[in-house]
Each structure stands twice: as structure tokens, then as C-alpha cells.
Amino acid sequence: MLKIAIDAMGGDIGPAPIIDGLILALKKDRHFNAILVGKKEELLPLIPQKFDNRITIHDTHDVISMHDHATDALKRKESSAYVAIDLVKQGLADAYVSAGHSGASMSLATLKIGRIKGVSRPAIATLMPTVSGTTLVLDVGANVDCDAKNLLEFGIMGRIYAEDVLGVDNPLVGLLSNGEEESKGNEVTKSAFKLLEKTPNFVGNVEGNDIFNGNVDVVICDGFVGNILLKTAEGVADTIGKIIKDNLRRSLVSITGAVLMRKVFKKLKLKVDYAEYGGAPLIGVKAPVIIAHGKSNSKAIQNAIFQAISAADSNLNIHIEEKLSHIKDH
Amino acid sequence: MLKIAIDAMGGDIGPAPIIDGLILALKKDRHFNAILVGKKEELLPLIPQKFDNRITIHDTHDVISMHDHATDALKRKESSAYVAIDLVKQGLADAYVSAGHSGASMSLATLKIGRIKGVSRPAIATLMPTVSGTTLVLDVGANVDCDAKNLLEFGIMGRIYAEDVLGVDNPLVGLLSNGEEESKGNEVTKSAFKLLEKTPNFVGNVEGNDIFNGNVDVVICDGFVGNILLKTAEGVADTIGKIIKDNLRRSLVSITGAVLMRKVFKKLKLKVDYAEYGGAPLIGVKAPVIIAHGKSNSKAIQNAIFQAISAADSNLNIHIEEKLSHIKDH
Numbered sequence: 001m002l003k004i005a006i007d008a009m010g011g012d013i014g015p016a017p018i019i020d021g022l023i024l025a026l027k028k029d030r031h032f033n034a035i036l037v038g039k040k041e042e043l044l045p046l047i048p049q050k051f052d053n054r055i056t057i058h059d060t061h062d063v064i065s066m067h068d069h070a071t072d073a074l075k076r077k078e079s080s081a082y083v084a085i086d087l088v089k090q091g092l093a094d095a096y097v098s099a100g101h102s103g104a105s106m107s108l109a110t111l112k113i114g115r116i117k118g119v120s121r122p123a124i125a126t127l128m129p130t131v132s133g134t135t136l137v138l139d140v141g142a143n144v145d146c147d148a149k150n151l152l153e154f155g156i157m158g159r160i161y162a163e164d165v166l167g168v169d170n171p172l173v174g175l176l177s178n179g180e181e182e183s184k185g186n187e188v189t190k191s192a193f194k195l196l197e198k199t200p201n202f203v204g205n206v207e208g209n210d211i212f213n214g215n216v217d218v219v220i221c222d223g224f225v226g227n228i229l230l231k232t233a234e235g236v237a238d239t240i241g242k243i244i245k246d247n248l249r250r251s252l253v254s255i256t257g258a259v260l261m262r263k264v265f266k267k268l269k270l271k272v273d274y275a276e277y278g279g280a281p282l283i284g285v286k287a288p289v290i291i292a293h294g295k296s297n298s299k300a301i302q303n304a305i306f307q308a309i310s311a312a313d314s315n316l317n318i319h320i321e322e323k324l325s326h327i328k329d330h
Numbered sequence: 331m332l333k334i335a336i337d338a339m340g341g342d343i344g345p346a347p348i349i350d351g352l353i354l355a356l357k358k359d360r361h362f363n364a365i366l367v368g369k370k371e372e373l374l375p376l377i378p379q380k381f382d383n384r385i386t387i388h389d390t391h392d393v394i395s396m397h398d399h400a401t402d403a404l405k406r407k408e409s410s411a412y413v414a415i416d417l418v419k420q421g422l423a424d425a426y427v428s429a430g431h432s433g434a435s436m437s438l439a440t441l442k443i444g445r446i447k448g449v450s451r452p453a454i455a456t457l458m459p460t461v462s463g464t465t466l467v468l469d470v471g472a473n474v475d476c477d478a479k480n481l482l483e484f485g486i487m488g489r490i491y492a493e494d495v496l497g498v499d500n501p502l503v504g505l506l507s508n509g510e511e512e513s514k515g516n517e518v519t520k521s522a523f524k525l526l527e528k529t530p531n532f533v534g535n536v537e538g539n540d541i542f543n544g545n546v547d548v549v550i551c552d553g554f555v556g557n558i559l560l561k562t563a564e565g566v567a568d569t570i571g572k573i574i575k576d577n578l579r580r581s582l583v584s585i586t587g588a589v590l591m592r593k594v595f596k597k598l599k600l601k602v603d604y605a606e607y608g609g610a611p612l613i614g615v616k617a618p619v620i621i622a623h624g625k626s627n628s629k630a631i632q633n634a635i636f637q638a639i640s641a642a643d644s645n646l647n648i649h650i651e652e653k654l655s656h657i658k659d660h
Contacts, residue, residue, distance in 0.1 A: 131572045144508060144516045178474060178557035186474045186554045208561025212569040224516045225555055227508035231538025232559045236566040239542040242461045 001033055002312050004305055005093035008038035009063040009080040010100015012294040018099060019046045021301025026054055028302075032309055035093055037084040038063070058083060063100075066294065070103030074111060081105055085112050088287045095288035095308035097279065099296045106142055109282055109289040116317050118324030121146075122284030123154045124223070124291065125161060126230065130214040136162050136171075137211060137219045138283065140226035148191035151175065151220055155196050156323050157283045158218035164314040165281075165307070171217035173199070174206030176225060181205065188222070196220075199327070278303030281311060284320065288312050331363055332642050334635055335423035338368035339393040339410040340430015342624040348429060349376045351631025356384055358632075362639055365423055367414040368393070388413060393430075396624065400433030404441060411435055415442050418617045425618035425638035427609065429626045436472055439612055439619040446647050448654030451476075452614030453484045454553070454621065455491060456560065460544040466492050466501075467541060467549045468613065470556035478521035481505065481550055485526050486653050487613045488548035494644040495611075495637070501547035503529070504536030506555060511535065518552070526550075529657070608633030611641060614650065618642050 006022060008015045015038060022034050033054045036043055040059035047055055062079040064072075076082055081100055085108040087093040096113075098105045102124075110122055123139035138158050143150060155173050162171035175193055177185040184205055185193060196202045203216055208229060211219050221229070278300055279292035288311035292304040336352060338345045345368060352364055363384045366373055370389035377385055392409040394402075406412055411430050415438040417423040426443075428435045432454075440452055453469035468488050473480060485503050492501035505526055507515040514535055515523060526532045533546055538559060541549050551559070608630055609622035618641035622634040 129569070131569055131576065141508060144514075176558060178471060178554050184474075186552075189554075208558045208563075209565030209568065211562065212565035221558075222516075224508050224519075225558060228506060228538045228551075228555060228559060229562045232541065232562045233538075233566045235539030235542035236563045237570060238539065239459070239461055240567060240570055246461065 002031060002095070002309060003033050003035060003093045004308055004312075005035045005037060005058075005084040005087040005096050006305070007080045007084045007096070007098035007100050007105070008036040008043055010098045010105075010294075011292075011296055012066070012099075015043055016046060017296060017298045018301050019043065020298035021296070022055070022305060023048065023051060024298055024302040025305040026051055029306070029309065032305075034305075035084070035087060037087070038080045058087065064104045066101055068101060068104070070101065070107050073101070073104035073107050076104075079104075081108055085109055088289075089113050094312045095290070097290045097292065097301070097304050097308050099279075099292040099294055099301065099304075102141070102280075102291045102294075105289065105291050106282055109285045109287075113285045113287050113289070116284055116286055116324075117321050118153075119157070119284040119320065120153060121150050122282050123157065124226075124280050125158060125283050126226075126280045127166075128211050128233065130212050132214055134166075135211050135214070135217060135219055136166065137221065137226060137229070139221065139223040140230050140280065141223045142282065143223040145224070146188065146222035148188055148195055151189065151192035151222065152195040152199070152327065153284070153324060154220045155192075155202065155218070156199060156327070157320055158220060159199075159201055160316060160319045160323060161281065161283050161311075162217050164316045164319060165310050168217050170201060172203050172215075173201050173218040173220065174203050174210060174216040176211075176219050176221040176229075177205035177207065179205065180207060192220075195327075278305075278307045281307060283316075286317060288316075332361060332425070332639060333363050333365060333423045334638055334642075335365045335367060335388075335414040335417040335426050336635070337410045337414045337426070337428035337430050337435070338366040338373055340428045340435075340624075341622075341626055342396070342429075345373055346376060347626060347628045348631050349373065350628035351626070352385070352635065353378065353381060354628055354632040355635040356381055359636070359639065362635075364635075365414070365417060367417070368410045388417065394434045396431055398431060398434070400431065400437050403431070403434035403437050406434075409434075411438055412442075415439055418619075419443050424642045425620070427620045427622065427631070427634050427638050429609075429622040429624055429631065429634075432471070432610075432621045432624075435619065435621050436612055439615045439617075443615045443617050443619070446614055446616055446654075447651050448483075448657075449487070449614040449650065450483060451480050452612050453487065454556075454610050455488060455613050456556075456610045458541050458563065460542050462544055464496075465541050465544065465547060465549055466496065467551065467556060467559070469551065469553040470560050470610065471553045472612065473553040475554070476518065476552035478518055478525055481519065481522035481552065482525040482529070482657065483614070483654060484550045485522075485532065485548070486529060486657070487650055488550060489529075489531055490646060490649045490653060491611065491613050491641075492547050494646045494649060495640050498547050500531060502545075503532050503548040503550065504534065504540060504546040505532075506541075506549050506551040506559075507535035507537065509535065510537060522550075525657075608635075608637045611637060613646075616647060618646075 125138035455468035
């Protein structure tokens, strides 16, 4: 029976959507139990009695808020994030899920659970939608300044994650650059290219639009570029949505059209909705760590829990250690 | 009377849309003439007789193709791009427009026309659409590896371009980063922040989505990040378009809706269509240089020519030299 430790206090809108998401997950999957970490008096009334035997509450009263510094997380030993991570560290839980301060979760996971042997730096990965599926992009924020070896490791970890956790056969890996030709790139990506071309399934440089057209399964970049492309993608999607809405308001004829289009937009939303994918895995630490969006609804939390379970059920970390051991002499 | 030198051969679809765009521009603006550089026997039949007195053809037979290396451009002295740039260098034309090999245009302009005093590196700028206007982003491809001083200069050049050429009052300048806080950024952007905060109208770090929400008028980044965000934005817009189309096909009801929505999509296209903005200016060289998309239609070429004229009519370069002279001791 898997045990998932959940930081129940971290989300922007309090523990309700987190517990609702957990209940959804518990109903669909009978092979795991949960440890909710947080303020018992707030959590207890939200849990339906019939799940009493599958949910344990670990009472703790401190919460790391979005305004706190990630660097303080290690000192906040009574915080829900710290205590939940500590349960994983001690082997009392198999995986960690949080919708709280992502920097705090990352630092705590990296420093307390620890890195897999051979991993210089864990990376945050996220799934971006394509017309027919998804692309795994990493790093999207854990490591702002990266060297070529970091990018090489991201490529190997991303490929193994796509294969072992997402179930992609023979996932193709691309290095994000400013052009497809081998000669393109900045100093760091050009060196990374030379390391990556010795690894399996590397297709070379890819461009920003390749993230969304399904040409590759895994896209590698540093956390600075990854954060910018994520926010850029959100910005474009929001702006297109607003332009459509603005124009709809201005035209009577198109209001009729809009009513009929509602179904289409609903499908579209489903496709670009982060809630479909759950959260972002921190790849490279010794246990599954899933960082969900602060604004996660119950569905997003449910899917974040399923991601944690899929990773815990896989041989991800063994494979990462094995593959990285072959490249340690680079 | 302004004279605009146009590389008539460079576009992906030959000289026809370039000449059509020029004719559109000549009809609307009577205070400039054009020098078309390219194969006379191909160009002559495309020019309506009534524009004979406003168009000069400069006959030359070589064309730098998209497959050629930018580094070879300086040796191709009979190419349309080289000859057109040379006309500007010699003072026989006031500005340069090309839909050809952008790397070739950049190298030729930088090395032959030369940089404005105080400019370490010219930058390519582009206009991105927001709900209510546009944001100028630079650099989007000229300089892959930048230092803090380069980014500082981009900020100053971008602000002056927005003010002098785009007519923005008091343009606000943001530095693209992985978070708004001053502490965010990679090593280079953190140093650039310290230089930029001494310049007027600098609002600090901005994120990818700020490019599209109209919070700032100018966004600064290096050419590697700029290229990736440009392609990412294109990729997201394309994917959303495809998802809408795919879903429309699947539903009879929404086909009716789609017919009614056609008008809305047309407006949307207008808003995100690069043809509206013409081309990308290379800012920091001694004369206006506008690099249009290889696939430019006549409207895009017309607007690229108007951009060149606006820049030539402004005091852009004098202002850039003046403002940069104040920071040269950094």
C-alpha cells in the first residue's frame, strides 16, 4: 500500500480543494493511503467519515506562505511542507504532493530527501499541450543558471521520466535553441549539444514552436528560459482568449455564434488546462515530489496525486541512477 | 525626398509581393522614392508605368539565399542585399528594407553601415500584440550571448525607439526575468538590473506574460531568449487555432457557430498578424534597417517601408548616441 504525504495547508485557497482532490483520487485508486499534514482542527471537518481508514492527519501548525523566502524553509521545522517532506525522508511516506510555496518544496526535497546518485541538480518538469498530446519540458524554474552537464542530465532524466512515468515509447529529446541547425545556440547550449548527441533518442536543437507541435516528447532548457517560455505561453493563450471575448461583445451576430461555440471552447479549455496534468514533478530527488499550482482545484490535486503514484510505482529513480552512471566521466 | 533602398530579391516568394507592397506604400506616402535592387529583367515587368518616376532599379544578379551562411554575405558584393546596403552606406539611400536572409542583412548593416557611437551591439526588435496595443521586445535574435552592458544598451535603445518612432509617451521598460522580484534572474540579468535601475522609466523585472498584457512598452532580453519566446508565442497561437479548427470539424452545431464567428476570427487574425507591423528594425546602426519576414505579403512590405520612413524621419539615432554617451562610464 503506497503512502502519499500531502502538504494540506499550502494552496492559495486553503485546504478544501486539496482534500476534495484527495477524495476524488481515493475513490478512483484503492492501492494508496494518504497522510495529510497540517492543522488538524481545520482538516478534520473536511474529511468524510468513510475515508477515515485511508487518511491519517499529521497535526502541525506552521505554514510557509507564498511571501516567505524559500531559504527559510529549512528552519521552519513545524511547517506543513517540512513535516510532510520529513515523513518521506524517514520512509514513512513514499511520495510528496504540495500546492504550496514551490521554492520551499524544492529546497526541502533536494536537501532533505536528497538527490539521486549522479544528479547534480534536480529539475522541475511540466507538461505542455500539443494538438494531439503533450510535451515534457524541463527545467522550468528550479535552476536559473545551468552548465552543459546540467542540461545533459536534464535530457537523460526527462527521457526516462517520459518512458517510465508517462509511458511514451522511445521518447524523442530536443534541446531548446534559437534555430534547428547544430551551429545555433548560446555558449552553454552549444556545449550541451556535444554531450547530448552521444545519448540515445536525441534529435538535436528544437525551437519554441516545437514544444507545441508534437515533433519531440521532451524539450530541455535551463530554468530561466523555461520559466519565461511557460509564462509566455500563458500570456499568449490569455490574450487570444481576451481578444476573442472582446470581439464577441462587439458583434450581435457573433453572440449567436458564441453560444453555439461554447462546447468547442469547453473542449479547448480542457486541452490547455493545467488541471488536466496535475502538477510539476521535481525530477532527480530520491522520492516522487509533485509541485502543484497554488491555485489548484480538486481535479488538479487529484491528478497531482496520480502523478506521484505513477512515479512511485515506476523504476524511475533506479533507471536515472543507472543511466547517469554511464555518463559520469564526461 | 527620402530614398529607401529595397532588396527586391530576398523574399521567399520572389519579388512580386515586394513590388506590390512598395506600390501600396508609394500611393499612400508621397514624400519618398525607392531604389529596387535586383535583377532588372525580373523587376521591370512588375512595375506599373505610372511609378517609373518614383522607382529606380539598380541592376544586380546575385541573391543571398536562405541556405547561405550569413558570414559569406560580405564576400557576395554583387548580391542584392550587399548592393542595397552599400547604397545606404554611400549616402545614396536613407534606409534599407529586406525580406531576405536576416542574418546577412544584420551582418552587412552592422559591418558596412556601422554602429551608432556608443552601441556595442545592434539589436533586432519586434512588436508583439497585446489586447489594446503592442509591446516592443528586443533583442529577438541578433545577439545570442549578451552581457549586462548589452542589455542596458538594449533598454535605452528600445525606450528611445518606442518614443521617437512608435510615438509612445514616456515608454516603460521592463527586464525579462523568471519573476518580478529584484532577486530573480540569472547572473547576467541580475547585473543588468543594477545598471538599468539607474536609467529612466525602468520598472524592474517583468515575466513572459507581461509581454502580452500591456503593463510595459519595452521588454529587454538577449537574442537567445528573444528568439525562443517569439517561436513559443507563434507555437501557442498556431496550436490554439488548430485545436479550435479540429473541434469545429467534429461538431455539427459548432459549424453553424463557426460561420457566425468568421468575422471575429478575421479580427483576431488582424490582431496577431505580423503583416500589421511590417518588419523588425535593427536598432543601433547608423541608418534605418528593417528586416521583414521572408514570407511577407504586400501589406507587410508596405508597413516595413513605413517603419523605415518613420525611423528616417525621426531623430532616433541622434538620441541614441546622446543617451548612450551618458552611460559610457559604466
